[in-house]
Amino acid sequence: MSAVTATTINAAGMEFRELNDRIAQNAEKDLVLRDVLGQRFLAAGRKSGGLEIHGVPGNALGAYLNGAEITVRGNAQDATGDTMNAGRVIIHGSSGDATGYAMRGGEIYIKGRVGHRAGIHMKAYKTNIPHLVVGGGAGSFLGEYQAGGVILLLGLGCENEFPVGYYCGTGMHGGKIYIRTAHPPKGLPPHVRFRPADGEDSAVIRPLVKRWCALFGVPEDDIYTQPFQVLEPDTEGADVQHYTANR
Amino acid sequence: MIHDYIYPEFEVARDYDKCVVCRACERQCANEAHVYKEKYDKMTCINENCVNCHRCVTICPTHALKIVRSGDTYKRNANWQNWIINxxxxxxxxxxxxxxxxxxxxPYPVYWDKLLINASQVTNPSIDPLREPMEVRMRLGATPGTKPQRGADGRLKTQLPPSLNLSVPIMFSAMSYGSISYNAHSSLAQAAQQLGIYYNTGEGGLHRDFEQYGGNTIVQVASGRFGVHQGYLDMGAAIEIKMGQGAKPGIGGHxxxxxxxxxxxRTRMIPxxxxxxxxxxxxxxxSIEDLRQLVYSLKEATRYTKPVIVKIAAVHNIAAIASGIARSGADIIAIDGFRGGTGAAPTRIRNSVGIPIELALAAVDSRLREEGIRHRVGLVAGGSIRNSADVVKAIALGADAVYIATGALLALGCHLCRSCHSGKCNWGIATQRPDLVKRLNPEIGAQRLVNLVTAWEREIKEMMGGMGINAIEALRGNRAMLRGVGLNETELNILGVKHAGA
Structure with missing residues (x-):
């Protein structure tokens, strides 16, 4: 988006509904929001038009996002990009819990960390593949119940340990989690496999790293100082019979 | 070595005098209970495979088949009953x-069967629904709770929040595409449109072929968010957040x-x-605050144009939970009783968790009234509404409308064999096997659903007429129209009804 043609909205003291009304009235336009302070649901379901946010947006930023591009010049709170379908969210800071919950398309790039349960329930179908790229580490339950899509965790600043909390990939049955780390995870569910990234994986990882580095001004060489690992569902481990048919 | 042979629950009884060995039963049974013996040119049965779905009984051209209960196989014991041992x-x-x-x-108590409906005698005369107008339309949603304001032209000035508008207070409850077939969904969608009511996508998303029925569709959002995207939310007449299901409170879909x-x-975006x-x-x-966040994220995404329903299972503290939901910004609360159906649930949970809808509904309606917030939400009751009398009783207990699902499936041919989880439904309902799905003709299915709801509507009007009530809104929460039989004082208190004779 162009900062020259963009319309600026001063969000100071504005309730979320009023602010979202203003955003919706400018459906096609590029917008700059200033003095945002915790207003929720910003740009929910937005199809087009860029949105640059100064300040701290509230929960559910870009929920159901449907094609628009959001840039946050700071941190975001919980449920960023909840159930987003298309578009892009770029966060020049960290993002809270449940970031990218049930993403089904589009991209989220985060400079810093994410909280717990990031990328939970991400899903994909054929060419509709969501991407969640995180610069720092992640809390517990990263990629829980993941059914599809790509999570790339660079783990910058977490080089001394595995960059995710507990229960990474619990319930995962599709998609891939790529993690830049030299350490094994702390306990892995039996149906999730952990292995070093191979050439095929690099073809996915490299363009994402390039894009992330370009967005946040980090030299690519700084990233390739550590190996990349892959977490993916292990279909053999998933064959446990939990239920038996009853009347 | 211990042999775990369980004697079949059912036996296929074939009248060989009538059987013409057409082998229709063999072709129709996905469970492979019927086998042709070439050597003898005779049909035989594998009773172990029979689920008692009655497909063969219905289809047999000479009516040579019946399914019989095989009877007790263990020593009689009132405590260790046959099924418990099995x-x-x-x-x-x-x-x-x-x-x-x-x-x-x-055999849990069915309170509907212990409630009786009033009728007028001498005073407040009954109304003949064949001759006089009877209003069964219902607006489902929040109301402002203030006296309506009119402008100088006499038109209503008060802005009403978005609502669902039902031609009869019956809706088809959530059943996902996946748990039931394409043709079953098609039947429900067509019938809802013809009847001026709504069907519910369940948590499996919406097949694109059914987008044309969007005006009569409730789109569901569950924890897995299958098939949820902006277009889906825009499509529906209302959005339902599924927090729980009566058949399996506390656990999710599987x-x-x-x-x-x-x-x-494709629809769910999973492998x-x-x-x-x-x-x-x-x-x-x-928390309720978090629920409010999801309610408002959906309202924001759809610019406050459609009502948001929160569906919960009937559980112990249902009244307090419903009070919280009414304050979360939800427009409608749907309560699902523990006798409600499911495509698959752990037996122990289905049989042991939750409470009956009758008690839950009465408790919720009473609590919301006590707190002065009943107008903030519409109330929908589901979880085994079996006939029009159940509908009338539910509305008298405080519901604005009811959800039916098992009843709708029965209209489509289901015989309640309770084997949905096998995916081999011989009636083409709870299956994705193309050869089975095509057995259900969606046009005929829709017609049968229309027949069912139309018949119930007629009966509801007859019962209303008998009570001297000509608008269903006057029946809502009108518990004076109900009396209990064989209920103790606690039950009567919760239901808010007097005992028969009182």
Missing amino acids: ELVRQAGSGAALLSSMGTPE LPGKKIVEDIS EGTDAISPAPHHDIY
Whole structure:
């Protein structure tokens, strides 16, 4: 988006509904929001038009996002990009819990960390593949119940340990989690496999790293100082019979 | 070596005098209970495979078949009953949890059957619905709770929040595409449109072919968010957040991998052949405040144009939970009683968790009235509404409308064999096998649903007329129209009705 043609909205003291009304009235336009302070649901379901946010947006930023591009010049709170379908969210800071919950398309790039349960329930179908790229580490339950899509965790600043909390990939049955780390995870569910990234994986990882580095001004060489690992569902481990048919 | 042979629950009784060996039963049975013996040119049966779905009984051109209960096989014991022993044996053999389908068959009290409806005699005369107008339309949603304001032109000035408008207070409850077939969904969607009511997508998303019925569709959002995107939200007449289901409170949806065929995989965006898990909790909801966040994110995404329903299972503290939901910004609360159906649920949960809808509904309606917030929400009751008398009783207990699902499936041919989880439904309902799905003709299915609801509507009007009530809104929460029989004082107090004779 162009900062020259963009319309600026001063969000100071504005309730979320009023602010979202203003955003919706400018459906096609590029917008700059200033003095945002915790207003929720910003740009929910937005199809087009860029949105640059100064300040701290509230929960559910870009929920159901449907094609628009959001840039946050700071941190975001919980449920960023909840159930987003298309578009892009770029966060020049960290993002809270449940970031990218049930993403089904589009991209989220985060400079810093994410909280717990990031990328939970991400899903994909054929060419509709969501991407969640995180610069720092992640809390517990990263990629829980993941059914599809790509999570790339660079783990910058977490080089001394595995960059995710507990229960990474619990319930995962599709998609891939790529993690830049030299350490094994702390306990892995039996149906999730952990292995070093191979050439095929690099073809996915490299363009994402390039894009992330370009967005946040980090030299690519700084990233390739550590190996990349892959977490993916292990279909053999998933064959446990939990239920038996009853009347 | 211990042999875990469980004697079949049913036996196929064939009248060989009538059987013409046309082999229709063999072709029709996906469970492969019928086998042709070439050597003898005779049909025989594998009773172990029979689920008692009655497909063969119905289809047999000479009516040579019937299914009979095989009778007790263990020594009679009022405590260790046959089925209790069999379930235990299954678990000792498999080490697995038991999985069942449809509503619990256990003999818990059915309060509908202990409530009787009033009729006018002498005073407040009854109304003849054949000659006089009877109003059964219902507006479902929040109301402002203030006296309506009119402008100088006499028109209503008060802005009403978005609502669902029902031609009759009956809706088809959530059943996902995946748990039931394309043709079953098609039947429900067409019928809802013809009837001026709504059907519910369930948590499996919406097939694009059914987008044309959007005006009569409630789109569901569950923890797995299958098929949820902006277009889906825009499509529906209302959005339902599924927090719980009566058949399995406290646990989530579980669609077995064998039902995830290509089409389902596309709609849900999950890999083919892997189990679809909707965990019980929404992982972003831990409080009423969090629920409010999801309610408002959906309202924001749809610019406050449609009502948001929150569906919960009837559980112990239901009144307090409903009070919280009414304050969360939801427009409608749907309560699902523990006798409600399911495509698959752990047996122990289906049979042991939750409470009856009658008590839950009465408790919720009373609590919301006491707190002065009943007008903020519409109330929908579901979980085994079996006939029009149940509908009338539910509305008199405080519901604005009811949800039916098992009843709708019965209209489509279901015989309640409770084997949905096998994915081999011979009636083309709870299956994704193309050869089985095509057995259900969606046009005929829709017509049968229209017949059912139309018949119920007629009966509702007759009962209303008998009570001297000509608008269903005057029946809502009108518990004076009900009396209990054989209920104790606690039950009567919760239901808010007097005993018959009082």
